[in-house]
Amino acid sequence: MSGPDTFFASDSIVDLFTEPDTPSHKTYVEIEGTRCLFISYTNKNRTIKVSTNQSHNPFEWFGPSKVNVSIMFPKGNNVELEYTNPSFKIDQSSNSWIVTIGDKDE
Numbered sequence: 001m002s003g004p005d006t007f008f009a010s011d012s013i014v015d016l017f018t019e020p021d022t023p024s025h026k027t028y029v030e031i032e033g034t035r036c037l038f039i040s041y042t043n044k045n046r047t048i049k050v051s052t053n054q055s056h057n058p059f060e061w062f063g064p065s066k067v068n069v070s071i072m073f074p075k076g077n078n079v080e081l082e083y084t085n086p087s088f089k090i091d092q093s094s095n096s097w098i099v100t101i102g103d104k105d106e
Helices: 011-016
Strands: 007-009 028-031 034-042 047-053 066-072 078-084 086-093 096-103
Touching (some): 028 047, 078 096
Antiparallel strands (some): 007 034, 028 034, 028 066, 047 096
């Protein structure tokens, strides 16, 4: 990836408008042991957006310290991200939470 405007999105964005599920051929994200669907990532503030089932409480991911995020691509390429003092936004969608995590502007 290069440049501040780098952006990519996943086929999982379709799941925002359908019943969420996690088939093995899609990119997914693990946050503190919870599997989520990958929606998008951008280099600006290392912002990642994911979707998780409403049975999970995404507020539990954000404690006083750091948040570890793993992006698991279908072909086995994995990306590990560590956010120290992260910013986050949680939106409600039908049957899911849309969570955006990024670095705080300092």
